[in-house]
Amino acid sequence: MSPSGLLGAPAARFRALPLRSRLALLVALAVAVAVAAVAVACWFMVRTQLRAQLDDSLRAISTDSAATKANQVLESQLGCQQSRPPGGDRFASNLNASVQLVLPNGTACWVNGEGVLPVTGADLAVARGERRSVMHDVTTTGGTEMRVYTLAARVDQAGGAQLLAMSIAKPLGDIDKPLNTLAWVLLFVSGIGVVGAGAAGLWVARTGLRPVDELTGAVEHIARTEDLTVRIPDEGEDEIARLSRSFNSMTAALASARDRQAQLIADAGHELRTPLTSLRTNIELLARSEETGRPLPPADRAELMASVKAQMTELAALIGDLQELSRPDAAPRGALEVVALHEIAGSALSRVRLRGPELVFTAELEPWYVRAEGAALERAVVNVLDNAVKFSPPGGTVELTLHAGELTVRDQGPGIPAEELPHVFERFWRSPSARALPGSGLGLSIVARTAAGAGGTAELRRAEAGGTEAVLRLPGAPTPPPEVP
Template sequence: MTRFRQLPLRSRLAMLTAVAVAFAVAFSAAACWLITRDRLIDQLDSQLSDVKLDVRSVQLLSEYCAGTTVVQAPPTPYTIQLVSADGSVCTSPDKPRIPAQRADTAVAAGRAAAAVHTTKDRDGAEMRVWTKRPDGSPPDPHGNRLAVSVALPMNQITQPLNQLALVLLIVSGVGVLGAATAGLWVARAGLEPVDRLTDAVEHVARTEDLTIRIPVEGEDEIARLSRSFNSMTAALAASRDLQQQLIADAGHELRTPLTSLRTNIDLLVRSEQSGRPIPAADKEALLASVKAQMGELAALIGDLQELSRPVRGPAAVEVVALHEIVDSALARARLRGPSLTISAELAPWYVRAEPAGLERAVVNLLDNAVKFSPPGGTVEVRLAGGELTVRDHGPGIPQDELPHVFERFWRSPSARSLPGSGLGLSIVARTAEQAGGAVRLRSADLGGTEAVLTLPGAATPPPVMPEPPAA
C-alpha cells in the first residue's frame, strides 16, 4: 500500500481503472460461463429424458445380459444399461460399463421415480446419466425390478465450454489492457489542469511571482480549484503590495521625527562637548521638542503594532459595555483638551468586541475631535441605539478628501503640521469591521466634522450562563 501511494497520481488512476475493469470483466465472464454450462446441461438432460425405450427393447437387453440371446444393436451415441436394486448393471453392447450410483438403485427399488447425475464410466470418461423405471420392465434373473439408465458423454458439453472459457479469457485480457490504456489516457487528460496548477504553484514558489493566473475552463471541480488559486494569488499579491506600501509609508513617517530628534540631540551633545552652554530657555525648548518627538514616535509605533497584529479569534471577544468605554475615553480627552467643552449623552449599549481594541478606536475618534477643535471650542458626543456620534466644530474635511480618511498614513494637507501618524482612523475602521459594524465621517451642518461609529448590540447585557458544576 505504501509503494502504491508513492506512485504518480495518473499511474494510480490507471491501475485502479484496470483493476476495476478486470473485476467487472472476470465477474461477467464467470457468469456467462456458468449460465452457458447450466443451459447446455439442461439441454443434455432434456435430450436424455426424451429417449424412448419400449418393453421389448428392455427385455432383449436383459436377455443379452443373461447370455440367452445375442443382440445386434445399431450404432448409437447413447449408453443404455439396466440397473437392479442390488447395484448390478447390464450395459448395451460395445459400450463401457457405468457403475451404478445410489440414486440409480433407489429408482430400481422404487424409492424414486427418476434420477439424473454425472459420473464416470469404466474407461474414466465423464458421463451424464438419466435413470428411470419404465412400466412393464421385466425383473432380473433374481427377481429384482430393473431401472434403465441412458447416458451421454459430457465431452459434448465440456469441449464447447473449454472453447468458451478460452475466448472469454482472451477477451478479458484484451479488455483489461484496453481499460488500462484508456485509464492512463483519461488520467492524463483529466489531470492536465492539475499539472498546470502544479506548474503555477512551483513557479510561484520558485520566483515569488504572484501575478501568474491559471486559465479557467468550465464549471467542474478543477475549474473551481483554478479560480480559488487565482483568488489566493490575487489576495497574496494585494497583501504584499499593502505590506510594502505600509513599510514605505512607515519609513517615510518615521524619517521626519527621527531627523528632527537627531538634530536636537546633536545640538545638545555638541554643546556639552564644546563647553559652550546653550541658553536655558533654548535648552528647555530643545528638551521639550525631544520629548514631544519621542512621544510622537511612541504613538506611531503603537499604531503600527495595532495595525500589524493578527485578528484575534472568538476567544478574545467578549460582551463590552460601550457606554463605559466611551465614558473612560472622555476622561482622557478632557485631559488632552482642557480648554474644550466636551458634552456627552450616553445611553447604555452592550456589544461583542475585543475590549482593548474597542477602547483604542473610541480614543482615536475623540483625539481627532480634540485635535481639530479650535481653542475654547465644543465637542459633542452622543451614544444612542448603538450609534456613537462625535462632532467637532473645527475646519471640517473637504468633500474630495472624505474617501481617503480611512487609508493608512493618509493625512489632509491642512493637517500635516499637526501631530499624528495618519493611522488613527485606519485603526477605527478595522476595529469596527471586526465587531461587525462600520464607521463613517461626514461634514456637519454649520461647520465641523461628524464621525459616526455604528456597532451591533443591545441596550441590556445578555444573561450570564451558569458555569457547569465541577466533576
C-alpha cells in the same frame, strides 16, 4: 510476521503510487472482478443448459427405439452379451448413444454403443424396482466420463414379463469440449476487457486530474518563485473548479496582504524618518555644543530640549499605533466586556480638554452600554476628539453627543473635501492640508478597527453647518444587562 504486517506492506506500496496509478489500478480491479463474475456466471449458465439438453436427449432416447432394441436383444437366440460383439454391432442403429440393460442380479447386457457401462448401486435399485429412474455420471474403464440415464423397464419373454433397468448414456465430452472452448473465449475476452479498463482508467485519471496537476504546478511555482500573480483556470462548477477558485482567492488574498505589509513598512519608514532626522539634528547640536565647550544660550537650549521631548512623544505614539495595527483583526488585545460608552466618552473628553484649552467643549451623553474592549474603545474616542481639536480654529466649539448608540463628534474646522472622504480610514493617509500638522495618519484606522471589533461602524462626513462630523455607531442597550450569578 503478523497477518497485519503482511497486509500492511502491499497497502504501503499501493499508497506510495501516484494518484493516477492508484485510480487506474482500482478501475482495472473493479472491472476485473465484474468481468470475472459475469464470465463465471455465463459459463455455469451454459453448462447448466447443455447438461439439461443432454438429459432431455437421454430421456427422449429412452422412449424411442431403445426399448425396441432391448426387446430384440432379449428375444434373440444369442442371449445376453456381456460386451460389444467383435466385428461390430449386429443390432446397430442410429441411436448415437450407449445402451445396456441391467438385470436385477447385476448382470449388464450390452445393447448399443462402444462398450458396457459400469453398473452402480443406483442402477441396481432401478432394476429391482426400488426406484423408477436415476440420472448420474460414470467413468468407463477406458477413462471416458458418461452421463447415464437409467429407468425401469419390462420386457416380455416366453416365461412372462421380466423387470429390469435400461441405461442410456452419452459421453460428457460432447458438452465439455464446447464448455472448454467457451472458457478460453471468456478468459480471452475478460483479459482484453481488463487491459482496456486499465488503459481507460489511466486515461480518465490523467484527464480528470489534469486540473490537479495544474494546481500542483502553480503551487510549486509559487513556492519556488514567491510569485502570487499565478492564476489557475477555473471553468466549470465541479469540485476541481471550486478548488481552483479557492486557490486563486487564497493567492489573491496573500498577494494583497503582502502588498499591504510592504506598504505599511514603507509608510512606517517614511513617517519615522522625519522625527528621527529631527532628533538626530537636535542631538548633534547638543553634542557639538558640549564638544566645542561653547554652551548654547539658555533659551535656545530649552527650546531644543522641548523639541527633543515632543519628537520622542511623537515617536512613542507612532510606535504604539503601529503595534495596535500589527495585531490580527481576530485577536483582541483584551477581553470583551460590557462597558459604559457614556462614561468612556466623558473620560476621553476630560483628557482631550487639556490639549485644547482655547476651545469650547460641549457634551450630551445618554447612557449606553456596549460589549467591547474598554481601553481600546477609549483610545478610539480620544483619537476622534484629537482630530477635532487639531482642525478646530481658536475659540471654536467641539460638540460631543451620544444618542441611541451613535456617538458624534463635530468640529468647526474647514471640513474634508468630498474626494478625500473615501481615504480617511486608510493607514498613513493624510490630507494634503494636514501634512504640516502633527500626526501619523493612523488614528482613524485604529478608530475603524476598534468600531468593527465591537460590531459597529465608523464614518466621517461633512457637517451641514460646516466642519466635520465623526460618527461611531455601536450596538448595545441603554441599560446594563443583568449580571449572571
